[in-house]
Amino acid sequence: MNFDLADLRAFLSVADLGSFRAASDALHLSQSALSRRVDKLEDALGVQLFTRTTRKVELTTVGRAFVHRARNVFNELDSALLGIADVAERLSGEVTLACVPSAVGYFLPSVFEAYHRLYPRIRMRVHDESSSAVLLAVTRGDADFGVTYIGTQESDIDFLPLIEEAFVLACPSSHPFAERESVRWSDLGAHPYIALAQGSGNRFLIDQALAHSTSRPRWIWEVNHVAAL
Incomplete structure (x- = not known):
């Protein structure tokens, strides 16, 4: 059926307040938008839920029966959400993450903060290692998952891209490349550079x-x- 919770909420608001105008004010919707939601729900169910006149709005017999079912949907949803929150609060344990050091300082702090709010009893152990060491830790089972730059052909490890970044050239303002908007890899051949170590x-x-x-x-x-660069 082609309707959603917002359509059910619109229906219940009109039923409770007895007026499209009052319901639209309560839901911060225009009356036309509210009416479209109710029409959509009626079309999906194939029944008329309200009788409308210029002076009043009343529930039909089917509408009165449906009010209780719609309200039960929201009660069950509230109970389910409260139950999930309760389970999350009671979960405990430890998760081990292996990741490259730059990820720890770049985007993981906000992730850790959000995770801790959801699962306050779960501890996070972080191993900041080189990319190859991260892969090795996950492969050996020393870490539950890892964040790294490079992949591998290991059949029992799944990879999921998180972010994509471009390499940038850092050089002195007096360098010939400083005024250029872009530099090709092939342009770097004649210029010495500071390299990161193998591995x-x-x-x-x-x-x-x-x-x-x-x-x-x-x-x-x-x-x-x-x-160190």
Whole structure:
């Protein structure tokens, strides 16, 4: 049937208040929008729920019977939501997450905060590791799930993309690239750069991007973490 909870709520409001005008004020809807919701519900059910005149609105016999059923729907929904909230409050345990350090500082704090509000009795253990170490932790079962840059061909691990970001070039304001809006990977060949260490997910992705360049840039410093750049 093509109707939703908002249509049921519109019907109950008119039934309780005995007026489309009063119901539209209570629901902060225009009378025409409210009327369309009630019409939609009647069309879906194939019955007339109200008799309407210019002076009053009354429930039909079917409408009076349906009021109780519609109210039960909302009562059951409220009970279900309260039950879920109660279960969430009683859940306890520990979840282990392996993730790259940049994710911990970038977008995970707000996720942790929201998760803790929903499940206050569940503790979160976070292992901030390199991308390869994150994959290894999930593969070995040392972590329940991981957040990393790179994937793998492991058949028993599922991957779900969370965010997509572009690489950006950081250089001094005096550098020839500083005034350019974009730089191609092939443009980097003649310029030395600071590299991330082997084993880093970012290093893996950068090496892949540079693999087809005829002239690869030469690194002159190498660091372990993005923060050190």
